[in-house]
Amino acid sequence: MTTSFSGTRVLLVISGGIAAYKALDLIRRLRERGADVRCILTSGGAQFVTPLSVSALSGNKAHTDLFSLTDEAEMGHIRLARDCDLVIIAPASANLISRAAQGRADDLASTVLLATDKPLLFAPAMNPVMWQNTAVRDNVALLKKRGAHFVGPAAGDMACGETGEGRLAEVADIIAAAARFLAGDGPLKGRKALVTSGPTFEPIDPVRFIGNRSSGKQGHAIAHQLALAGADVTLVSGPVSEPDPPRVTTLHVETAAEMLAACQSALPADIAVCAAAVGDFRAEEIANQKIKKTSDTPMTLHLVHNPDILATLSAGNSRPCLVVGFAAETDGTLENAKKKLVAKGCDWILLNDVSGGKVFGAARNRITLLKKTADGEISAEDWPELDKKDIARDLAGLIGAHFAARP
Numbered sequence: 001m002t003t004s005f006s007g008t009r010v011l012l013v014i015s016g017g018i019a020a021y022k023a024l025d026l027i028r029r030l031r032e033r034g035a036d037v038r039c040i041l042t043s044g045g046a047q048f049v050t051p052l053s054v055s056a057l058s059g060n061k062a063h064t065d066l067f068s069l070t071d072e073a074e075m076g077h078i079r080l081a082r083d084c085d086l087v088i089i090a091p092a093s094a095n096l097i098s099r100a101a102q103g104r105a106d107d108l109a110s111t112v113l114l115a116t117d118k119p120l121l122f123a124p125a126m127n128p129v130m131w132q133n134t135a136v137r138d139n140v141a142l143l144k145k146r147g148a149h150f151v152g153p154a155a156g157d158m159a160c161g162e163t164g165e166g167r168l169a170e171v172a173d174i175i176a177a178a179a180r181f182l183a184g185d186g187p188l189k190g191r192k193a194l195v196t197s198g199p200t201f202e203p204i205d206p207v208r209f210i211g212n213r214s215s216g217k218q219g220h221a222i223a224h225q226l227a228l229a230g231a232d233v234t235l236v237s238g239p240v241s242e243p244d245p246p247r248v249t250t251l252h253v254e255t256a257a258e259m260l261a262a263c264q265s266a267l268p269a270d271i272a273v274c275a276a277a278v279g280d281f282r283a284e285e286i287a288n289q290k291i292k293k294t295s296d297t298p299m300t301l302h303l304v305h306n307p308d309i310l311a312t313l314s315a316g317n318s319r320p321c322l323v324v325g326f327a328a329e330t331d332g333t334l335e336n337a338k339k340k341l342v343a344k345g346c347d348w349i350l351l352n353d354v355s356g357g358k359v360f361g362a363a364r365n366r367i368t369l370l371k372k373t374a375d376g377e378i379s380a381e382d383w384p385e386l387d388k389k390d391i392a393r394d395l396a397g398l399i400g401a402h403f404a405a406r407p
C-alpha cells in the first residue's frame with residue numbers, strides 16, 4: 001500500500017545536475033500520494049529542466065527568481081519557505097550544499113533554505129570525487145549538525161562515465177525518507193482532534209461587529225502540529241489572515257454560535273483544544289440596516305451572553321477524553337486560571353498573560369501549563385518564552401505522550 005501524503009505540502013528545490021530530470025518523476029510520485037508540490041529551480045537546475053515542465057507536472061508555478069516582483073506579489077519568498085511541511089532538495093548540488101552550509105542568501109533557493117523553519121531533506125547528486133572531497137564532507141557534516149537530513153547519494157555508474165558514490169538516491173528512497181515527515185505516523189495516529197482558533201465576530205449591523213485582536217497563530221499552529229503527530233484534525237477558525245494549515249480540515253466561522261455548531265458537527269473526538277478567543281457577548285438584536293449616527297441621544301447596545309464552547313464540550317455527552325483550554329488573563333494570576341480550569345471542566349489549561357494586548361499577533365508567548373492531576377490536585381508548570389510554533393509542538397508532544405500512556 002502506498003503511504004498517503006494527503007493534505008501535506010512539499011517545497012522541492014531542484015538544483016543543477018544531470019539528475020535534475022529525476023526530480024520530475026519525484027514531483028509525480030509526491031503528487032500521486034496526495035502532496036501539494038511547489039518547486040524552486042536554481043539557475044543551474046533550469047539548465048537541465050525547464051520551468052514549464054516543472055510547473056506542468058507540479059500544477060503550481062515554478063519559482064526561479066528572488067527578485068521577481070510578480071512572484072513576491074503572488075507569494076513572498078518567506079511564505080514560500082514557511083508554507084510547507086518539508087523542504088526536499090533534489091538533486092542537491094555541491095554548490096547548493098556549500099551555499100546552504102555557509103548560510104548564503106544569494107538566490108531564491110539559498111534564501112528559502114535560510115528562511116524556512118521546516119525540516120530539510122537533501123538528496124545530493126554529484127561526481128564521486130566531488131562527493132568525497134573534504135570541502136563537501138565538511139559542509140554535509142555541518143548541515144547534519146544543524147539538523148538537516150540526507151538521503152543518498154547512491155553508488156553506481158555516473159552519467160559522467162565514472163563509477164562510485166554520487167548518484168541521486170532512487171526516487172522511491174527519497175519518497176521513503178520524506179514519509180518520515182509527511183505520513184502522519186506519529187503517536188496520535190488514529191486519534192481525532194478538534195481545535196478552535198482565532199477571534200469571533202459578533203455582528204451589530206450589516207457593517208459593524210464586536211471582535212477582538214486574536215490572530216489565530218497559536219490555534220492554527222496547534223492544529224498543524226497535532227496533524228503532524230498523526231491526528232485527524234478539524235480546525236474551527238474564526239476570521240483570521242493565517243492560511244489554513246496543511247493536512248487539517250478547516251471550518252470557517254464568524255460567530256460564537258457558528259463556532260459551537262461547527263465544533264459539535266466535528267464530534268466525537270478524542271482531543272479538544274480550545275484556543276479561540278470567543279466573544280463572550282453578542283448584540284441581543286442585529287440591526288438589518290446600518291445603524292445611523294444620532295446627534296444627541298446616547299447609544300445603548302444590549303448584549304447577551306454567548307455559549308461557552310469549552311465548557312459545553314467539557315460537559316457534553318460526547319466529551320473528548322482530553323479537553324485543553326487557554327486562560328487569557330490580563331493580571332496573569334494562577335488563581336484565576338485554576339478557577340477557570342475547574343469552572344470550565346477541562347483537563348489542562350494554558351495560562352497566558354494578555355495584559356497590554358502583548359500576546360495578540362505576536363510570534364512568541366510565555367505560558368504556564370496547569371493540569372488536573374489524578375489525585376484531584378492542580379499542577380502548574382512554567383514554560384520559558386517560546387515561539388508559538390514551539391509551544392504548539394511541545395503541546396502536541398505532551399498530548400501524544402498522554403495518549404501513549406493510556407491503556
Ligand code: CTP
Nearest residue numbers: 274275276278280307308309310325326327328
Ligand atoms: N472559551 C470558549 N467559549 C467562550 C469563551 C471562552 O470556548 N464563550 C474558551 C477559550 O477558547 C479558552 C477558555 O475558554 O480556551 C478561556 O477563555 P478566556 O477568554 O480566558 O476566558 P473567558 O471564559 O472568556 O472568561 P473571562 O473573559 O471572564 O476571563
